Amino acid sequence: MSTTQTRAPRNGVDTPTLFATLNAVKGDPELAKFRFRATNTWISGTHNRSVIRGFYGAGQEDTTRTDDFTYDADHPAVLVGGGNAPTPVEFLLHAIASCITAGVANIAAARGVTLHEVSSTVEGDIDLLGVLGLSERVRNGYQGIRVTFRISGDAPADVLRGLVEQSRARSAVYDVLTNGTRVDIDVVAA
Amino acid sequence: MSTTQTRAPRNGVDTPTLFATLNAVKGDPELAKFRFRATNTWISGTHNRSVIRGFYGAGQEDTTRTDDFTYDADHPAVLVGGGNAPTPVEFLLHAIASCITAGVANIAAARGVTLHEVSSTVEGDIDLLGVLGLSERVRNGYQGIRVTFRISGDAPADVLRGLVEQSRARSAVYDVLTNGTRVDIDVVAA
Numbered sequence: 001m002s003t004t005q006t007r008a009p010r011n012g013v014d015t016p017t018l019f020a021t022l023n024a025v026k027g028d029p030e031l032a033k034f035r036f037r038a039t040n041t042w043i044s045g046t047h048n049r050s051v052i053r054g055f056y057g058a059g060q061e062d063t064t065r066t067d068d069f070t071y072d073a074d075h076p077a078v079l080v081g082g083g084n085a086p087t088p089v090e091f092l093l094h095a096i097a098s099c100i101t102a103g104v105a106n107i108a109a110a111r112g113v114t115l116h117e118v119s120s121t122v123e124g125d126i127d128l129l130g131v132l133g134l135s136e137r138v139r140n141g142y143q144g145i146r147v148t149f150r151i152s153g154d155a156p157a158d159v160l161r162g163l164v165e166q167s168r169a170r171s172a173v174y175d176v177l178t179n180g181t182r183v184d185i186d187v188v189a190a
Numbered sequence: 191m192s193t194t195q196t197r198a199p200r201n202g203v204d205t206p207t208l209f210a211t212l213n214a215v216k217g218d219p220e221l222a223k224f225r226f227r228a229t230n231t232w233i234s235g236t237h238n239r240s241v242i243r244g245f246y247g248a249g250q251e252d253t254t255r256t257d258d259f260t261y262d263a264d265h266p267a268v269l270v271g272g273g274n275a276p277t278p279v280e281f282l283l284h285a286i287a288s289c290i291t292a293g294v295a296n297i298a299a300a301r302g303v304t305l306h307e308v309s310s311t312v313e314g315d316i317d318l319l320g321v322l323g324l325s326e327r328v329r330n331g332y333q334g335i336r337v338t339f340r341i342s343g344d345a346p347a348d349v350l351r352g353l354v355e356q357s358r359a360r361s362a363v364y365d366v367l368t369n370g371t372r373v374d375i376d377v378v379a380a
Contacts, residue, residue: 012234018270022322029325032318036280040287042308044202048291050284052276057318058268065266069276073288076255078248080208081292086242086259088289089362090226091281094240096373097230098263099278101238102271118232128222128247131360132212135219141365144372150380157379164377170321173278175331180370182334183286187354189347190340 013109031058046075047084079128089142093122095173096147103167108153113163115153122147145177203299221248236265237274269318279332283312285363286337293357298343303353305343312337335367 007015034057040050052069075081097120124142129135151160197205224247230240242259265271287310314332319325341350
């Protein structure tokens with residue numbers, strides 16, 4: 001551990017602060033409890049919009065995000081939508097790629113590896129017979145997702161592959177997408 | 191079925207085309223097979239960017255989307271990121287809200303219900319002791335997600351609640367988030 005504690009900033013990661021954060025959370029595990037949020041508003045047809053900004057974490061409500069992040073979703077024309085934005089399921093592909101990529105950068109910094117490139121392509125296969133209610137034997141969601149990473153840096157190929165593997169093993173999105181989580185839905189009808 | 195087949199457009203949903211699409215897929219189930227894609231590129235630290243545009247579906251590569259949809263992700267400052275965009279896990283909250291909302295609009299149109307408002311708030315609880323590698327007993331992903339819908343329209347409250355319930359039962363994102371799916375990861379290290 002003593003070598004990793006002294007890692008310099010690398011890959012745009014403030015490595016000393018990363019280790020200081022780890023040590024702070026070790027000292028007070030309550031700091032690790034986070035609550036993220038989004039609000040969504042229907043616009044018309046399959047077109048709707050989410051706003052993401054506030055969250056709770058590290059023992060307090062965040063004050064560093066001072067602007068809303070706004071994202072639309074829609075169905076394409078072939079699915080009788082307006083095509084104003086990606087479909088909801090495509091945001092799952094963004095989520096898995098971005099989660100593992102962020103982890104790779106952190107882990108590389110912690111291990112003293114300088115990255116040159118990290119890119120990925122994600123594909124998800126879905127048979128809409130489920131969603132359309134035309135088959136009870138076909139699931140509603142993706143039947144499978146494939147992610148292909150391309151990574152280069154100042155380390156041997158097996159070390160670079162190990163960064164992706166460790167990031168996968170600690171990825172919040174990978175965990176949710178592969179293991180599922182509880183989703184509770186309440187409705188206020190007025 | 192005969193009454194629903196003659197529904198007029200409603201809620202911004204082209205209901206006749208929706209039913210024509212359902213009938214076309216019934217006649218040729220291969221049309222229901224879709225493949226969605228995203229590409230992601232690391233920028234610096236935990237900041238990275240996805241591009242979403244092309245997809246395969248209804249028997250062909252889509253040509254109706256003529257522009258890229260581009261989305262960043264990042265960690266906030268408290269998690270040693272640049273705060274340039276939401277975290278990957280927050281896009282999961284956008285995905286679940288937008289998927290169920292799109293379905294509500296379609297199902298309402300099919301059932302002859304005119305909607306006035308559909309809005310939702312989503313919260314996800316996550317204990318970062320898992321992601322940070324500080325506890326083997328804490329999962330990496332969300333421990334639970336809660337969605338609260340507010341819906342109004344020209345139908346009784348129980349009918350409005352039934353729209354959300356039917357949309358949940360046919361939601362691709364709800365299925366993936368609650369049941370999980372297979373995610374395969376390949377790495378090309380150069």
